Amino acid sequence: MKELKKLPLIVDEPWLEPYESKIEKRFQNYQNAIRAINDFSGSILEFAGMHEYFGVHFDKLRNGWVYREWAPAAKALFLMGDFNWWDRNSHPMRSSPRGDWEIFLPYEEYKHTFVHQSKIKVRVIGANDSDLDRIPAYIRRVVQDETNHDFAGQLWFEPQPFSWTDQDFSLDEPAKMPLIYEAHVGMALEAAKVGTFIEFEELILPRIKAGGYNAIQLMAVMEHPYYGSFGYHVSNFFAPSSRFGTPEDLKSLINTAHGMGIAVIMDIVHSHAVKNVNEGLNEFDGSDHQYFHPGPKGYHEGWDSKLFDYGKWEVQQFLLSNIRYWMEEFHFDGYRFDGATSIIYKHHGLVSFDSSDKYFDEGVDEDALLYLQLANTVIHALNPKALSIAEEVSGMPGLCRTIADGGIGFDFRLAMGIPDYWIKTLKHKLDEQWDMFELWHELTNRPKLEKSIAYAESHDQALVGDKSIAFWLMDKEMYFSMTVLEQNLVVDRGIALHKLIRMITLTLGGEGYLNFIGNEFGHPEWVDFPRLGNDWSYQYARRQWSLVDDPLLRYQQLDKWDKVMIQLAKDHQMLSAPPAIQLHLDPDKKIIAYERGNLIFVFSFHPTESFFGFPIKVPQAGTYQIILDSDETQYGGFARLEKTMKYKTDKEQQVSLYVPNRTVMVMGRGK
Template identity: 70%
Template sequence: MEDSQKLALIREEQWLAEYEPQIQQRFDRYQEAIIGIDEFSGNILEYASNHNFYGIHFEVWRKGWVYREWAPAAKQLYFFGDFNDWDRRSHPMKKSGRGDWEIFLPFDQYKDSFLHGSKVKVHVIADNGELDRIPAYIRRVIQDEHTHDVAGQLWFAADFKWTDNSFSTKNSLKQPLIYECHVGMAQEKMGVGTYQEFEEFTLPRIKAAGYNTIQMMAIMEHPYYGSFGYHVSNFFAPTSRFGTPEELKSLVNKAHEMGIAVVMDIVHSHAIKNVNEGLNEFDGSQHQYFHPGEKGYHEAWDSKVFDYAKREVQQFLLSNIRYWLEEFHFDGFRFDGVTSIMYSHHGLFMDFDSVDLYFDDNVDEDAVLYLQLANTLIHTLKEENISIAEDMSGMPGLARTIADGGIGFDFRMAMGVPDFWIKTLKHKQDEEWDMFELWHQLTNRPQAERSIGYAESHDQALVGDQTLAFRLMKEQMYFSMSVLQQNLTVDRGIALHKLIRLVTLTLGGEGYLNFIGNEFGHPDWVDFPREGNNWSHQYAQRLWSLVDDPLLRYGQLDAWDKAIIKLATDYLLLAAAPAVQLHLDPDKKILAYERSGLIFVFSFHPTESFFGLAIQVPTAGKYKILLNSDEKEFSGFERLDQTISYPTDKHQCLQLYVPNRTVMVLKKV
């Protein structure tokens, strides 16, 4: 095949040349799948509309409610609940030839019993016995406070009045500045936060902070709060522990009014193994939604693994994507556990130190195809929708278009960056920091694929790990954060916290992510109520009072975060071409580079400041300091004079005074 006819991924990435057959086969398989979908359903939108068929719906033409369930291996299904006084046998469902079960409830007969807010279940008789289950496509699930019994809930609320028709995600797609958050732990109270509280109290903070996108965790219903939302039981139900579906819609609508895109953390990588709440063995078989046997069990996560090759599973998951985008106006998804999806070994205990590993027999090509179909659907529904992959394997083409030979995500998470910071802070003294390694770790990524850079996310905030702020300052955060006192540990920690976040923001990708509260150095880890902590909410909250207190240095870290996010916004830093290195001195711990016309000069030296340091810049002229981390408002020592202009000399160099542990951003006047 001539070069001009090859897929762009093969043509542009010479190191993949020997894997051309596998990449081409992946692309051909996708094209065949799309043809098959068109023949089966007409198009991918119709293919992804099972949620409008299965579940509970009012059919005007029949004047009543219909409930449908796919359970091919089941022997008998019965619909029951408040409407029939929980009689498990009075309402049998009828089975069709393709494994669908159905029951119709006429409006005239059930208008006084089949009501908004009443509870329902389905009784399934199958090879695994007689069990009460939650309908697979149910839109709302609630748990009894006293008995902890879980049931589906009928939800016939009036249509929500959206006012976000003019909202566009163009700014977020250009350079996503993402605020990762969790509704339940977003308030400063010893209890679970609500959608309403998040809209009223947290959204204004995010708007003021300058972020243009929020990434919402734990939206899909999950029975165990402490799972951070990653053990999903009911895929079409927004969790009721935070409030009603209308309150979630109101939150999204308000975010859009503020100009903020809303991305949902979607969990299609696995499902909870619970039989009472979830999909596991719904029709009595092991292989309805999941792989049978060992292949269907995720040992590390103690959960079930979807069979992505099965048409009904594809339709279930794709319909789930369409449902969240259309019903709740989400602007896209961050796909959790993409590494686990793509490989039969789930990426466990793997270093991915050979290109062969991206194309060997351990790659689940059915799962890769599913991800391609998911991205096709997301961008068919709305071209501006955003899709982000959480993958630690480095799969080539993950964030390239399918037409290029890729998998179709818009962005990939730069998961190696936070790992680099943890390794550096854990194992190296300040004087041992390697500037070459720092530059390499933050810039070494596929140039044709866009990445979301981040210094830390929720993963680093969890109990058992440590946030950057806590790694840097330890227990001194609890006792020595007053602006009225000085503490060497806190001084060092704050200085490095500021440097780490700005160098990651400007070098680490084409997007940036921060976890709620980490921008101001939230002092505590995240630990949800559980038996091991006596079901306490102490560490499942955000202490906003710390950042609001003018006598504490948390507010100064917050001011720095606002300043760097504004810098990125004003100069479209992450949408600009990659940074160009101007100066690197391993002994002085100096790193300087240019991006988007700005000059960044970092000193990571723990003790020494440098006078008359020569930094050659791309353009001759006068430069002024636009921003520097040593300002008092940012908890600095005011060693730099921002009123001074710096002319280039005959060698086109700036002669700078560079204090230790500072960064300055300069702009040509």
């Protein structure tokens, strides 16, 4: 009998051999699912095409509009809206044995009433005898009434198709080495208001381009009823949030970004959905188990939201169609999957992962893992270079290996332990207590064949109740002492460590890098959206660009450092280079040196002492020179290093360096 060939994941990770049968079973589950999908739909892309069937569409053959809805347990559905003066009874829909409901509106009869921008809802008599006016599940635009704040679906028939000009845009660089700028359109302006897609395109995209970033991760794209949810309580999965503008406005933003060579990634929320009955999917057909798990299993207590039943074909089709829709209709270049840990585990990751068994025990939702494999299959079938990123904290093995290897198929995982490490260090340790061994471990401990996106902080670390790294470092001094006209020891320390933290995270922590909007220049304070508790203020739901634009403030020094740091990574293909090789680690002097991308990085985290003639053994003999250092005055330093100096290796292949405290120097070898 021929022995089955081991999956590459098992070959490359021998420690997984005790779980080989379970990993094989996951692979078989995927193959079985693909076969069933192909038998049913012909291909997975056809399977993920339900957005072209459900919802409102114009049928050219029948010359009229057809509206379809999946509501298997409902007793009756009625379409209503501006077109019939909101009559809740005049337009009943008919059902099929599959649980689909349908109504046809002839063009000649409705051409003057069923029109662009008119509003609709569907009245649903539910299985529980509820009688509610709902928003169609596949609706592509939802608007809120300014008077009564009620949400309704809106017909969106483009007068003419959007003219895309991004045919020559290439994903080669972002896919190979993503340098991601995480941003929220609504809070991107300095004005105390909700920003728009158009304002973001005109005012913020140029800043991102100037910063050197090659990808944007857009938050809060899908419609959500509560602005303060940061976009994570989604109600309408196929509708761009109307508070930011029209669908064409979003297309324009993405088209312009592509023209600048910038990829646009959506922060997609398939981990849960808003529990609201009036705006969302919850109890749509009058049951608690249409889109979601029934009972307590379908409710996330920590998030106060509903949880999808990934084992249902109709739910798979809904979510996979959602993936296809945003990529095809809006030209998104991939996704960052929010809450992947919560998706994967029935306990949502709220346990200690102190044993490898927990990646394969009954706590894992195998239906959810299969869904993520299918999702990644759809993404890469649509665009092989598209980016698929998992927000995953448990360290699920194989998450970022191909499905053929035995993995889940993501391209990258967010290195979520790194920002947690930085915040804990800043909160709980004095500078002299920083542990260099722990720092090295936290930034380098990742699967060797799975790619990570490193970041010092994202939106998570800046939410109200926490602080940005800059604010942890400088606190109230940021209000009074950020001028270049005076010296302040707290600010000097903060600026020095801010630069070191970001540089070592970028160059040591992964194969990609992420920054949250404004943090590149040390944006002060936290993020807090308008709510009752802050008297509906926009004070903290904005970005104060005037700070970095003022040459008399030190924010500009941090911004210059971020730009040169990102450019260094691009020039030397830093993140696509193999992981760093440690050259030196001195726990007492708090010096770390390593080589990556043919460059030598020497960091001193010592709070007070500088060292003369400090020996660092380098990989190759020759003459070295500083090409960048954080102590330059333009970056807020003290100009203690001489960049014209040449450092020749001795007979032990060492260079002797002057290493000032709280600095990083980047060295290159001469030809």
